[in-house]
Structure formats: C-alpha cells, structure tokens
Amino acid sequence: MDALHEGWRQAVEAARGGAVYRALADAIVADIAAGRLAPGAALPPQRRLAWGLGVAIATVTRAYDELSARGLVTAEVGRGTRVGRRRRADDGVIAPREAARPRRRRETSAEAEDETALIDLSLAQPADPAAAAALSRTLAALAAAPQAAELLAYQPARGAARHRAAGAAWLGRAGWSPDPARVTVTAGAQHALVVALAAIAATGEAVAVEGLANPSILAAARFRGIRLKPLPIDAEGADPAALDRLAAEDGRLRGAILSPSLHNPTGASMGPARRADLAHVIARRGLFLIEDDVHAPLAPPAALPAPVAALCPDQVLLVGSPSKVLGPGLRVGWLAAPAALDDRIAAALWASAWMAPPLGAEIVTRWIDDGTAETLAAAARAANLRRRALLDQRLPGLDLTLAPACAHAWIGLGPDRGHDRVWDPDRFAEAAEAAGVRVAPARAFTVPPVPVPAAARLSLAAAPDDAVFLKALDRLARLLDPLVTPSSLRPIA
Known part of the structure; x- marks a missing residue:
C-alpha cells in the first residue's frame, strides 16, 4: 500500500x-x-x-x-x-457558486448528532435563545399597545425621533455620542453602507478600503460602481500614512471606508493615536470617512476608544447596527452623518427603501431603553470568550489572530505563518465543507490586486450552542492537524 x-x-x-x-x-x-x-x-x-x-x-x-x-x-x-x-472564484470577491447558493439554516443541537449535517461557521451572528424569548415578549407587548397602528404607517424618511435617539445612544461610547438629529435609521448596516457610499462618491470615483475587508463593503462598492483602493493593514488596522499618500496620488479619491473597531476579518482595532492620525489625514485631505462600527458592541463597555467620528464629525459617516449581538433578522441600522450630506442621504434613502421598517426599529428601541439590548450584548460577549477558549483547547497551537472580544477568528494556513504546509484558502474551504463545516475563505475578503493570503475566517458565534461548535472544531481538527504546532496563538491586545 x-x-x-x-x-x-x-x-x-x-x-x-x-x-x-x-x-x-x-x-x-x-x-x-x-x-x-x-x-x-x-x-x-x-x-x-x-x-x-x-x-x-x-x-x-x-x-x-x-x-x-x-x-x-x-x-x-x-x-x-x-x-x-x-471550483474557482470569479473576480477575487466571491465565487459565483457561493453567491448563488442559498444559505442553509444553522444546525441545531439535535442535528449535531447527524455526522453528515453541515455546520455553518461562515457567518457572524449571535445564537442566544434569550433573544427569541425577548422578541416574543416584546411582540406581545406591541400587539397590546395602543400606538401599534403607527408602525403600519409611513414614518419620517430618516426615522421616528425616538428611534433616532436610541440609535445615537447605541452608537455612543467613551463619553461621546452623536447628535440624534444627525442619525438616520436604516434597514440594517448594509443599507447604511450603500446609502453612505452613494452620499460620498459617484460611479467611477474611488474610495480607499482595507486590503482585507468586509465582503458587504465590497458588494456595496461594486453595486455603486465605485473603485476600491486597498490600503495595507497591520495589528491596528489600516495605515493612515498610506491613505495620505493615496490621496496625494489619486485626485478622484473621495474618501475611505474603514473598520477601526474589531475589523472584519482580522479583528484588529485602532488605538487612540492611530484614530487621531486617521482623523488628521481625513481633515487635511478633505476626505470623507465611512466608519464601519458594526462589530464594536462585541467589546465590553469602555474597552474601545471613541469612534473616529468623535474627532471629526463633519467628515465621518458612522455606521452601526445591533445585528452582531441582537440578531441580523431585525434589519436595523443607523447612519450618523454630517449635515452637509443631508440632501444626498435623503435621495439615497428615497431611491433604496423610502424608510427603514419601523417595526424592527421599535423593537430595538424598546430593548435599548429597557436594558434588554445590553443584557443580550453581555451574553454575546461571554459566549464569544467561552468559545475562544474552546477553540484554543480543541485546536492547540493553531495559528490564529484573535481579538479578545471578537466574534470570529482569522486562521493562518500557510508557511508565511510559520507552517511547512500550505493550504490554498479556496480548497481549504471546499475541504472543510466536505467535512461538514462551512468557513469563509480569504478570497471573500481580499480587495484586488492584493494577493489572496493563505487564511480563512471562522465564526465563533454562528453555532447554536457549544456542543455544535465543538463538533465543528473536531471536524476541522482532522483537516488542520498538520498545521497544529506548538502554540503560536497570536492575540491582538
């Protein structure tokens, strides 16, 4: 043999x-x-x-x-x-087969007993059953509320005043919060990204972005016909000096869309000095910054500095959402933007959705006001920390980039990360799925012409419970065993 x-x-x-x-x-x-x-x-x-x-x-x-x-x-x-x-990917963003394939629902604990059931760890979404119980209670209360009929009517284009105030409270931290008058309610963070891009750049114009970026950002830019210019990233995220050089070289650069807090996919976060440098470049070059703050609620209160929007609110469009701690199905987001962009934002809202669905906004507002949102957020943080420990126990020594509060891990798969064996990230994703686990390969995050790194993203939050998560790790262990060496865990402080 x-x-x-x-x-x-x-x-x-x-x-x-x-x-x-x-x-x-x-x-x-x-x-x-x-x-x-x-x-x-x-x-x-x-x-x-x-x-x-x-x-x-x-x-x-x-x-x-x-x-x-x-x-x-x-x-x-x-x-x-x-x-x-x-199978190959088409243009460095996402494979056509992956884009067309409907997402399976997440495996339940009972289904975890089936050795062939697929466990989807490619999406970052919370799995706390307490959220479903809270939703049931809130829907019952809404059904009995005398003002329930208002939720069936047209709302102000930028959202009801109480929904905007709740958004301002959610977006604020470190002693700062945006003026509720500057907040627009959107149908999720993705809607906010599309509206923000439409407000700052026209078709054919350029916007800078991290060389590894949230696929939702890449999709929104392609939808708007906006050119993306990749920036180098390090342990603190995008390099402001590189943005400064790019602005000097490209006169059609309108701004940047960056994730200074718990960057997706690497988990990097900018410190106060890096944020100040970024704000300085934005102000000096007359650029707009779309600040993707969606993952920030995963960090404990006071763990992150104030958003860059706090340093230059007249040039930053801050995007936030409760989806990573409350659930993506609510489809609620917020966009805090400069007054100078009001007309453009209004036009983009009118063309894309008219208004955000008020039912989801009302549910989230009630949860923010009564403390339910923070309770669920704390549970999501605890679950992520617990699963991070499980990941390190089940796959000891695997080369990971992990932020303490992050809901995903960035897995190194190549010799540039200290291994003798190289995995092509696309083939690794295919092999993982064949083994019963879906992960997100690096190609989905890579902005051309940046080379696709030998890496993949694994969600800590997607599995419905720890038992299913452990089963997924056991399946991955059989594939990753040659990469598991004496500990090379690299957390980001």
Whole structure:
C-alpha cells in the first residue's frame, strides 16, 4: 500500500468503532485539498480499496457517495470514480457558486448528532435563545399597545425621533455620542453602507478600503460602481500614512471606508493615536470617512476608544447596527452623518427603501431603553470568550489572530505563518465543507490586486450552542492537524 493509501488506512484504524466511512471520506478530502489528488485523478476501485483497508465494500461505497454528494468526485461507467474539477472564484470577491447558493439554516443541537449535517461557521451572528424569548415578549407587548397602528404607517424618511435617539445612544461610547438629529435609521448596516457610499462618491470615483475587508463593503462598492483602493493593514488596522499618500496620488479619491473597531476579518482595532492620525489625514485631505462600527458592541463597555467620528464629525459617516449581538433578522441600522450630506442621504434613502421598517426599529428601541439590548450584548460577549477558549483547547497551537472580544477568528494556513504546509484558502474551504463545516475563505475578503493570503475566517458565534461548535472544531481538527504546532496563538491586545 502506497503512502497515500497508508494515510487512509491510519484514518480508518483510528475510527474503528465509529463512523469509519466518514473518516475515510475525510482522509480523501484532505488529500484532494492538499493537491495530493489532482483534478481528474482516479480513486481506487471500491472492492480493491475495501480489501486493502480491511473494511466492508459498503463502507467504501458510502465514503465515495459522501464525496460525490459534496461535489468533490464524479463517477462514470467505464471510468470509475475521479476527483472533480476544482471550483474557482470569479473576480477575487466571491465565487459565483457561493453567491448563488442559498444559505442553509444553522444546525441545531439535535442535528449535531447527524455526522453528515453541515455546520455553518461562515457567518457572524449571535445564537442566544434569550433573544427569541425577548422578541416574543416584546411582540406581545406591541400587539397590546395602543400606538401599534403607527408602525403600519409611513414614518419620517430618516426615522421616528425616538428611534433616532436610541440609535445615537447605541452608537455612543467613551463619553461621546452623536447628535440624534444627525442619525438616520436604516434597514440594517448594509443599507447604511450603500446609502453612505452613494452620499460620498459617484460611479467611477474611488474610495480607499482595507486590503482585507468586509465582503458587504465590497458588494456595496461594486453595486455603486465605485473603485476600491486597498490600503495595507497591520495589528491596528489600516495605515493612515498610506491613505495620505493615496490621496496625494489619486485626485478622484473621495474618501475611505474603514473598520477601526474589531475589523472584519482580522479583528484588529485602532488605538487612540492611530484614530487621531486617521482623523488628521481625513481633515487635511478633505476626505470623507465611512466608519464601519458594526462589530464594536462585541467589546465590553469602555474597552474601545471613541469612534473616529468623535474627532471629526463633519467628515465621518458612522455606521452601526445591533445585528452582531441582537440578531441580523431585525434589519436595523443607523447612519450618523454630517449635515452637509443631508440632501444626498435623503435621495439615497428615497431611491433604496423610502424608510427603514419601523417595526424592527421599535423593537430595538424598546430593548435599548429597557436594558434588554445590553443584557443580550453581555451574553454575546461571554459566549464569544467561552468559545475562544474552546477553540484554543480543541485546536492547540493553531495559528490564529484573535481579538479578545471578537466574534470570529482569522486562521493562518500557510508557511508565511510559520507552517511547512500550505493550504490554498479556496480548497481549504471546499475541504472543510466536505467535512461538514462551512468557513469563509480569504478570497471573500481580499480587495484586488492584493494577493489572496493563505487564511480563512471562522465564526465563533454562528453555532447554536457549544456542543455544535465543538463538533465543528473536531471536524476541522482532522483537516488542520498538520498545521497544529506548538502554540503560536497570536492575540491582538
């Protein structure tokens, strides 16, 4: 038996008494992902492989069926079972197949017992059942409220006054909060990003962004026809000096869209000095900054400096949302913007949604006012810290970039991160999904022409409970085992 098949035999032996077919399928997936089995390579005939591994033919058949169901192999009469063609991404933002595929609902604890159920760790969303209970109570209270009918009527374009005031309270920290008169209620943070981009830049104009950025930002820019100019990032996020140089070189640069607090995907946060430098560049160059503050509520109170908007409110459009701690289904966001942009923001609101749905805004406002929002936020923070500890325990020494309060981890997969083995991030994502876990590959975050790093993002918050999260980690461990070396955990302070 050659070295390749010897690895399969070892995987099968280790799984005796358990799901042997799954162990065999995982071993084959790992070899496909690592390039040891190239596209078009033939897998051994089932009977011969079963004899060589000392398992029943039915076990091999089930393993091959699993690979086929995942789209990794094809079986044809006369040609046997062969490794399928590798999927590619289109333009460095997101693969067409991924964009078109409907998202499966998250696996429940009961479904975690099914070894074939997919666990989606590609999305950052909270999983606290207390939020559902709070929603039920609030909906019941709203149904009995005499003013409930108001929620069926048109609202002021920028939102009801009480909803804007709640947004100002949510966006504020470190002794600062925006004037509620400057706050617009939006249908989620993504809507706020689209409106903000429409307000500061026209089609064909340029906006700077981190070289690794939130895919929602990339999608919004493409939708608006806005050119993105990538900036280098380090442990504190984007480099203000690079933005200054870019503004000097490109006269059509209208501004920047950056995430100074718990950057997605790396988790980096700017310190006070970096924020001051950024504000200075924005002011000196006459640029606008769209400040993506969506992940900031994941940090404990007083853990982050005030937003950059506090330093130059006349040139910063601050985007916030409770989605990362309350739930994305509420579709509530806020945009705090300079008065000089009121007309442009009004036009973008009119064209895109007329107004934000008032029902979600009313629910979130009540939760902010009565303390429910902060209670749920504290629970989300505690869950993320707990799962961070589970991640370090289950995958010790894996090269991770983790911020203490972050809801996601950035996993290094290549030799530039101290490993001998290189994973292509797209193939790793495919292999992980074949193993039953969906992660987000680096390509989804990379702004061309920045090279795609050997990395992937894993959400700590997406699994419905710790048991499902641990099952996902166990599945990933089988793929990542060659990368698990003496501890190289690299937290961001």
